[in-house]
Amino acid sequence: MTPLRTLVLVLGDQLDLDAAAFDGFDPAQDAVWMAEAAEESTHVWSSKQRIALFLAAMRHFAEALRAAGRPLHYRRLDDPGNLGTLAAELQASLASLSPQRVVMTAPGDWRVWQSLKAVVERAGLVLDVREDRHFFATVREFAAHAKNRKSLRLEYFYRELRQRHGVLMEDGGPVGGRWNFDADNREAFGSEGPGLVPPRATFAPDAVTREVLALVETRFAQHPGSLASFAWPVTRAQALTALQAFIEERLPLFGRYEDAMWPGEPWLYHSQLSAALNLKLLTAREVVHAAEAAYRAGHAPLESAEGFIRQILGWREYVRGIYWTQMPGYLERNALDARHDLPAWYWTGDTDMACLRDALTQTLAHGYAHHIQRLMVIGLFTLLLGVRPQQVHAWYLSVYVDAVEWVELPNTLGMSQYGDGGLMASKPYVATGKYIQRMGNSCAGCRYDPAQRIGERACPYTTLYWDFLLRHEKLLAGNTRMAMQLKNLARLNDADRAAVRQRAEEIRAAATAAP
Structure with a gap:
C-alpha cells in the first residue's frame, strides 16, 4: 500500500x-x-x-x-x-x-x-x-499598509487595491475622475415603493440538498429560523448563474437603491452573492470583473458598478485585514463598556417596532438581510441599547448564511457596535428613527413616531439615540465627525436630559427583561 x-x-x-x-x-x-x-x-x-x-x-x-x-x-x-x-x-x-x-x-x-x-x-x-487566493490582498500586505498609520480607513486601502489591480482605472487615474460615487447613490424609493423588483435567483433543492434539509430539521429542530424558503446556490454552477442574474438584472440599479429598505421586500437590488463568495463557490476577482465589464459595456452606470466593487474589492478586503491583524484580542473589545443582554426576541422577531420586526423576521426566514438592515436597524438598536458586543457578534454569526467569523466579527463588533473604539470606523453609526423613516416605509405602519424622543409614542430609536449621546458625551467629544450631533445635544436643558434618560431606562428594562 x-x-x-x-x-x-x-x-x-x-x-x-x-x-x-x-x-x-x-x-x-x-x-x-x-x-x-x-x-x-x-x-x-x-x-x-x-x-x-x-x-x-x-x-x-x-x-x-x-x-x-x-x-x-x-x-x-x-x-x-x-x-x-x-x-x-x-x-x-x-x-x-x-x-x-x-x-x-x-x-x-x-x-x-x-x-x-x-x-x-x-x-x-x-x-x-x-495563502487564500480568493482575496486581492494578503494579510501581510494589509499589515504593511496599516503599519505606522495613526488610523485605518477603508478609502485609502481601497484606492491602493484599485491601482494595484487596475480596477476601474483609466490613464493612471480612477474612471470618471473620482474614487467614490456615494454622492450619486443611496436614494430611497419614495412613497410608491420599489415597484416591480427582479425576482431572486433561486435554486430548487436537489436530492443531496433535500437530504440535508431533512437532517437539519431533525437534528437541529430547536435552532432558530425556517427552511421553507431555502433556495441558495450550493454548487459553483449555481453560484455562477446567480452572479450572471445579478449583473444582468440588479446591478444597474444597485447603487441608487443600495441603502433603501421596504417592508416585506428582503431582496431588492442587492446581489445576494456574499454567501457564495464566502464559501468560495465564486472568486472575488470574477465578481469584480463581471461588474466592471458591465459598466464598460454600457449595461450599468459607473456609480452602481463602483459602489458594488467597493463592497468586494474594498470593504471585504479591509475587514479581513482587520480580523487577522487584530485577533485574538479583538474578540474581547468593548470600548463603550456595553453590559446589557441581547433582547430574547431577537431570536423570534416578536417586537412592536415595525422596522426591527420586519428585519428580524426576514433574517430568521431567509438567513439574510441587506447591509443597511444589519447596520442601521438591527445593529443600531443593540448599539443604542447598550448590548454587550460579544452577544451581538454571536447572534450575527448564528443567523446569517454568509457569516464566517473573519468577515462577520469586524463588521459587527467594529463597524456596527463601535466595540473597537474607532479602529474599524471613524465614528459610531448612530441615528434617530428619522433615518429609518427616510430610507423606507416601516414607520408608516408603526405605533411609534420617529419625531418624538420622549413619551409613550416616542420611537425607541430616537429616545435611545439621545440617551446614547448623553451616556457617551465625554468619550465622543474629541471625535470631529460627531461634532454636529453633540452640538445638537448641547441644546437640551437639564429637564429634557432627565426625561430622555428616564424613558430610555424604561425601554431598556422592557427590552432586556427575561422572557
Whole structure:
C-alpha cells in the first residue's frame, strides 16, 4: 500500500477545486479530508438556514472532488460514531491515515485554525497553511499598509487595491475622475415603493440538498429560523448563474437603491452573492470583473458598478485585514463598556417596532438581510441599547448564511457596535428613527413616531439615540465627525436630559427583561 504523502484539509468555507491547498496535488499519493461536525453548528446557536447551506454546499463539493478523481475522506454529521468536533475527527483521521504532511488553505476562523493546528502538531506534524487566493490582498500586505498609520480607513486601502489591480482605472487615474460615487447613490424609493423588483435567483433543492434539509430539521429542530424558503446556490454552477442574474438584472440599479429598505421586500437590488463568495463557490476577482465589464459595456452606470466593487474589492478586503491583524484580542473589545443582554426576541422577531420586526423576521426566514438592515436597524438598536458586543457578534454569526467569523466579527463588533473604539470606523453609526423613516416605509405602519424622543409614542430609536449621546458625551467629544450631533445635544436643558434618560431606562428594562 502506497503511504499517504499529503492530507489536504478542506473546511466548509473553502469549496474551491483550484484552492492553493491543491497545488501539487497527486491523486496517487495525496488525499482530501472533510468533516461535518455538530460543534460548528452549536458553538453559536446557528440558524437552520446557515447550517443547511454549509452542509449542502460541502456535500456537493465532495461530489465535485470525487468527479475530479481526488481521493476523499469525508465524515458526515449523521455517520455512526461521528465525534462531534473537527479537532476530534481530524485527530482520529491522522491516527488512521498516517499522512506525511498536512496542508490547508488559510482558514476564515481563528478558533478553528488554532484547534486544527494543535491537533496536527500533537501528531508530530507541521500544518502547512497556504495563502487564500480568493482575496486581492494578503494579510501581510494589509499589515504593511496599516503599519505606522495613526488610523485605518477603508478609502485609502481601497484606492491602493484599485491601482494595484487596475480596477476601474483609466490613464493612471480612477474612471470618471473620482474614487467614490456615494454622492450619486443611496436614494430611497419614495412613497410608491420599489415597484416591480427582479425576482431572486433561486435554486430548487436537489436530492443531496433535500437530504440535508431533512437532517437539519431533525437534528437541529430547536435552532432558530425556517427552511421553507431555502433556495441558495450550493454548487459553483449555481453560484455562477446567480452572479450572471445579478449583473444582468440588479446591478444597474444597485447603487441608487443600495441603502433603501421596504417592508416585506428582503431582496431588492442587492446581489445576494456574499454567501457564495464566502464559501468560495465564486472568486472575488470574477465578481469584480463581471461588474466592471458591465459598466464598460454600457449595461450599468459607473456609480452602481463602483459602489458594488467597493463592497468586494474594498470593504471585504479591509475587514479581513482587520480580523487577522487584530485577533485574538479583538474578540474581547468593548470600548463603550456595553453590559446589557441581547433582547430574547431577537431570536423570534416578536417586537412592536415595525422596522426591527420586519428585519428580524426576514433574517430568521431567509438567513439574510441587506447591509443597511444589519447596520442601521438591527445593529443600531443593540448599539443604542447598550448590548454587550460579544452577544451581538454571536447572534450575527448564528443567523446569517454568509457569516464566517473573519468577515462577520469586524463588521459587527467594529463597524456596527463601535466595540473597537474607532479602529474599524471613524465614528459610531448612530441615528434617530428619522433615518429609518427616510430610507423606507416601516414607520408608516408603526405605533411609534420617529419625531418624538420622549413619551409613550416616542420611537425607541430616537429616545435611545439621545440617551446614547448623553451616556457617551465625554468619550465622543474629541471625535470631529460627531461634532454636529453633540452640538445638537448641547441644546437640551437639564429637564429634557432627565426625561430622555428616564424613558430610555424604561425601554431598556422592557427590552432586556427575561422572557
